[in-house]
Every structure is written in structure tokens, then in C-alpha cells.
Amino acid sequence: MQMIALLRFLAAALLFSAAAAGAADIKAGEAKAKEVCQACHGLDGNSQTADYPKLGGQRPDYLAKALRDYKSGARKNAIMAGFAGTLSPQDIENLAAYYAAQPAVLVVKH
């Protein structure tokens, strides 16, 4: 029973820390974007090169998921693995929030 209580506590702690990392800082995201992403994806996320996807106005949780997958290796890309590998979970939330907040380049097409 104690084990179960401990597991519950750990699960709660994990959930709480995930939520805490979810508080995104768009300003910090912009600073990081200038440093890491801008060269290929553009500062507004409107990449001019067909090889690099546009990110402006993309869903923040999709962007965060993509970065986590590049970092973990679940999604394989030689270029992105290098960049995502340097990002902390907080950096990822910040960047995702920043690019999602850019004037929407991407749209939902029916």
C-alpha cells in the first residue's frame, strides 16, 4: 500500500512539473528563436526555403511534440536532432509558444 501511495505521489509530482514547464515565456522563446531557429525557419516562421517547414501560426502543442520527438530521436532528422538536443523542456515550450503566436502563415485548409 505504501508503494502505491508513493507511486501516486510521484505521478502527481510529475504531472505538476509538466504543468509548470507548460507555462511558456514567449519573450524567452523569441530570444531562443533568434539564436537557434531563425537561420532556417525565419524569425517569423515564414521559411523561404522549401526544405524547411513554415512554423508561423502552427499549433504550439504540435511544435512542442515535434521538438520533443527530435530530441528523443523518435523523429529522425540529422539537422533537427542537433538543434533540439540542446533545448531544455522549458526552451521547447517557449519556442512553441513563440512560433505559434506569429502572424499565421499556416492556415487550416478544408
Place this chain on the structure above:
Amino acid sequence: MRALCPRADGADSKPATALDPRLPHPTKILVRPLATLALLLLPALAWSQATVSGDAVAGQRKTQMCAGCHGIDGWRTAFPEVYSVPKIGNQHPAYIVKALQAYKSGERNHPSMRAIAASLSDKDMADLAAYYGGAEPKTASK
């Protein structure tokens, strides 16, 4: 045996067209340039496959499998992880094709996208990319 040792007796040896050992074997004369040509053409072939030209109007007719998620504002995946499906309207067509190919090959592993991409031909992918990535297709009637 005869075939293996044609010089064994003169009776049925070939006429005097024996190969001059100083010259390259005739198959080499043929094979070398062909191989070189093939090597030169490989990138061109790969390029032509990568750039199957897409038809946005045809692409619009192929969106049945896409629209149920990508056509609904704010739609979220249900499995195996919950997150918003990406917006793909106005994305670079080349990137859309690359993503679909990566799902088809298994390099990207979202289960629904793998199943859908597996059913698409290169032409389907190019058409869909032209539709989603391009400007609104012109309709014939207007």
C-alpha cells in the same frame, strides 16, 4: 567440354576473330559507358521522382482522408498521444511531400498517418501537396 576448351582441337574452333588480348573485352567497351551513363542519370532520376508535378485541382479531390483531421480547426489527435494536428494549409509543397514519404517509409511513425500515407502514390502526394501548399485552385466554372 568443347565449349569450355574451344582451342582443344581445331575442328570447330571459331574463325579468326579471336579476341586481341591487348584490347579491352567487347563487353567492357559496352558496359563501361553504360554504367557511366547510368551513374550520371541517377541523380536526374531521383530528382524527377522528387518533383512529380502536382495538380492542385486533382489534389483537392483526394482530400477525403485528410480533411477529417487537418480540415477541422483545432482538431486533436486521439492516439497514441493527444496534441493538435498541424496546420498544413500554405505549407511548402516540397515539405508536405517529404512528410508523407517519411510516414510511408516508417521514418515518421504516427499510426494514422502511416496508414494513410501508405495508400498514397507519388502522384497522389504531389497533388495533395500542390493543393494544400498552393494558392486556392482556380475552378473551371469561374
